[in-house]
Amino acid sequence: xxxxxxxxxWGLGTDADGRLxxxxxxxxxxxxxxxxxxxxxxEERLEATAVRFRRSMExxxxxxxxxxxxxxxxxxxxxxxxxxxxxxxxxxxSPFELELALRLGYRGDDIxxxxxxxxxxxxxxxxxxxxxxxxxxxxGELALVHEIAQAARxxxxxxxxxxxxxxxxxxxxxxxxxxxxxxxxxxxLRSGEVRTALGLVQSMPGLRFQGFHFHIGxxxxxxxxYARVLDRLAPLFRETRADxxxxxxxxxxxxxxxxxxxxxxSRELLVxxxxxxxxxxxxxxxxxxxxxxxxxxxxxxxxIFPGDELPELISEPGRSIASPNQFLLLTVSYxxxxxxxxxxxxxxxxxxxVTLPTFYECHEVLLADDVRRPRTENVTIxxxxxxxxxxxxxxxxxxxxxPGEIIAIMDSxxxxxxQESSFGFPRPAVVAVKGNTxxxxxxxxxxxxxxxxxILLTPGDHSxxxx
Ligand SMILES: Cc1ncc(COP(=O)(O)O)c(C=O)c1O
Numbered sequence: 421x422x423x424x425x426x427x428x429x430w431g432l433g434t435d436a437d438g439r440l441x442x443x444x445x446x447x448x449x450x451x452x453x454x455x456x457x458x459x460x461x462x463e464e465r466l467e468a469t470a471v472r473f474r475r476s477m478e479x480x481x482x483x484x485x486x487x488x489x490x491x492x493x494x495x496x497x498x499x500x501x502x503x504x505x506x507x508x509x510x511x512x513x514s515p516f517e518l519e520l521a522l523r524l525g526y527r528g529d530d531i532x533x534x535x536x537x538x539x540x541x542x543x544x545x546x547x548x549x550x551x552x553x554x555x556x557x558x559x560g561e562l563a564l565v566h567e568i569a570q571a572a573r574x575x576x577x578x579x580x581x582x583x584x585x586x587x588x589x590x591x592x593x594x595x596x597x598x599x600x601x602x603x604x605x606x607x608x609l610r611s612g613e614v615r616t617a618l619g620l621v622q623s624m625p626g627l628r629f630q631g632f633h634f635h636i637g638x639x640x641x642x643x644x645x646y647a648r649v650l651d652r653l654a655p656l657f658r659e660t661r662a663d664x665x666x667x668x669x670x671x672x673x674x675x676x677x678x679x680x681x682x683x684x685x686s687r688e689l690l691v692x693x694x695x696x697x698x699x700x701x702x703x704x705x706x707x708x709x710x711x712x713x714x715x716x717x718x719x720x721x722x723x724i725f726p727g728d729e730l731p732e733l734i735s736e737p738g739r740s741i742a743s744p745n746q747f748l749l750l751t752v753s754y755x756x757x758x759x760x761x762x763x764x765x766x767x768x769x770x771x772x773x774v775t776l777p778t779f780y781e782c783h784e785v786l787l788a789d790d791v792r793r794p795r796t797e798n799v800t801i802x803x804x805x806x807x808x809x810x811x812x813x814x815x816x817x818x819x820x821x822x823p824g825e826i827i828a829i830m831d832s833x834x835x836x837x838x839q840e841s842s843f844g845f846p847r848p849a850v851v852a853v854k855g856n857t858x859x860x861x862x863x864x865x866x867x868x869x870x871x872x873x874x875i876l877l878t879p880g881d882h883s884x885x886x887x
Contacts, residue, residue, distance in 0.1 A: 425784050427791060429680050429704060430744055430830060431465045438792040440828055444856040447788040448826040451749040455864065457769035457848040458749045459832055463502050464854050466745035466833070470506030473676075473710050473737055480714035481721065483730035488532050490674050491517040493738025493834045494746070498852050498861035500524060503741055511674075511736040515542045522549060532671070532734065534581075534633075536605050543568050547576055555579040555633040555671065557606060562617055562624075569626030576626060579633040579671055580617050581606040584652050588645045590685035591637050594780060598636030598649065606634065614656060618665065629665055631731055632656070635673025638739055639683035639781070643708035646672060647720040654724045661729070671734035672717060678743035679707035681783050681831035689780055696814045702782050710740070739834040746833030748774060748848075749788060750812075752825050753804070763799045765821055770803020770810035774848060775829060776839040778812050785816060788826040793819035801827070805843050842870055 427434055433441040440447040442460060451458055470489070477485040488511035489503040495517060500510075501524065510521040513535035521531050528550035536557045538546075543561075546554055547568050556562050556578050569576040583606030587596040597603050600610060607613040614632075621629045636649055650670075657667050677683075681702055684692060688699040708716075717733065725731060750767040757763045771779050785801065787793055796819060801812035812829065821827070840847050846865035851858055 424701065424703060425680055425830075427786070430747070431462055434791050438790040440786055440788040440791050442853045443858075445853055445858055447747070447749060447828055450851055450853075450858065451751065451788065451826045454849055454851050454860065456749050456751045456826065457774045459837065459848055459850040459862075460747050460749065461496070461498060461833070461850055461852040461861065462745040463498065463852040466499065466742060467502040467506045469745060470503045470508050470741045473735075473741060474507050476710035476714040477717075477733065477735060480711070480718035481730075481733050482718075483721070484732040486732065486734050488530075488734060488736045489741060490736045490738030491520065492838060493674075494742040494837055495520060496837060496850055496862055497524060498850065499742055499746075499833070508741070515539075515545055518542070518545060518549065518551070528552065532579075532736065534635075534736075540564055540568065544572075547572050547574055550574075553577050553579050553630060553669070553671075555581045556617070557581045559607070559613065559617060559620070562620055562627075566624040566626045574626065575628050577628050577630045578621070579631050579669060580614060580621075580629070581633045581635075582609050582614050582653065582656070583607060584609050584634055584636065584649050586636055586649050586652055588637060588640055588642065590687075591639075592684060592686045592689050592780060595637040595639060595683055597638075598634060609653070609656065615659070618660060618663065631667045631669030631671065632660075633671035633673065633734075635736070636675060638675050639677045639681075640675045641677045641679075641682065641707040643712040643716040646713065647716045650717070650720040650724060657724055666729070667725075667731050669734055670721065670731045671736065674736040674738050674740075676710070676713055676737050676740035677707050678740055678831055678834065679704050680744050681781055682707075684780050684782060692814070693779075698813055698815050699782055701817075702784055742833035743831045744833065746831075746836075746850075748829040748832035748836060750774075750827050750829065752821050752823055752827060754823055755821065763797065765799050765801045765818070765827075766804070767801060767812065767827065768804050768845075769848070770801075770805060770812050772803055772805035772807060772810035772841070772843045773845050774836065774840045775803070775812050775832075776841075777835050778829070783832075784830040785813065785818065786828045786830060787819050787821060788828045790819070795819050804845065846870060 489508040509530040531551040533546045585600035586598045750769045754766040795817045803810040849864040850862040852861045
């Protein structure tokens, strides 16, 4: 059963005039108080979502479970802290994310390190920080981690990241990280690279093999996908154990969808980017629940492993935790109509600066000033940057909107802030609403921030800022 989304699907409400409300605050009121573009974080709901995710894994799986929040999806400290209060640990993929985790007080033991392009400096930092696990992505990286471990006189716990050559049906190429042809990530299962890595680990005293990791993409709505990947890896697990290794950990990565937004399929992406035809609006009801995901995963692991050898189940959700609990407010500055051609809403944020994921994902767009105003026309929503592709959505069905009104791009919690740019404009602030209180958790970028990295030539100073 599918149905159109309502504000309550994001834990939001409306007042008597149809204004979008978060707790006691009107979204448009926040926009006018803090300025736009503005991200609004539903802090309490994010924490509750993360608790539900963790509990669903714990309830479904009889073995040990750990949930690590994927920092890459949204590394605003207020977001990370809410996930942490919910009992989630950290998954990081860059020196910056590791530094952030350490500064926020995570112990090395709570951190999993990932990523396809880890530098020697990053690996060294990871080893020195005594992170719990490094997920090794290639044979070259395996040799490098070993060298660094030996130099540090440490024994480092590693997972082997497997590329299972598995692409969920319809997933667009940009998201398909488990594709053998389309994505460089991981050790190649089909050509035997994983077995080669296992053989090498055996001869590397600086490393301790702990298990396997995979991450097959994002926005996955069908829970059976995870069971199918695990079934594909079952022979590898069996052979590894037969070779005398213990598979103590299976790390299934992230990828779980937020039910209130969705990735465009490969076909939809082609049709939208080629012909300007936007896919149908998102509807709820076609997305597995956390309980469905954890149930499928637990049953698959119980089928594959003997009861006394159940591995620890690690998951790394990002999108499913953060995406639905944040929205982005934009002001419509101008409305422009060219008869028989098109009507544009010109706003203060497009994919050149703040909405990059709208290039390949379907997000609901609400009129924050009046959610109930009927959708009567197709418009193209664009941003303020002087380039023709600075689009939020082409040909989207919207109500008639007046300049000065505020629109809300829903589900802006995953990969929006991570991919925003200061292309001519400062990056947005983030305000967090918790109960009836609201606080600024990230201030808007200033012009001084934007100029701060430059060595300015000021009158009388021709040294280029260097002494
Ligand atoms: C290794 C790994 N783990 C976890 C994630 C988080 O994925 P998602 O936000 O889809 O849950 C990603 C995302 O790219 C990833 O690459």
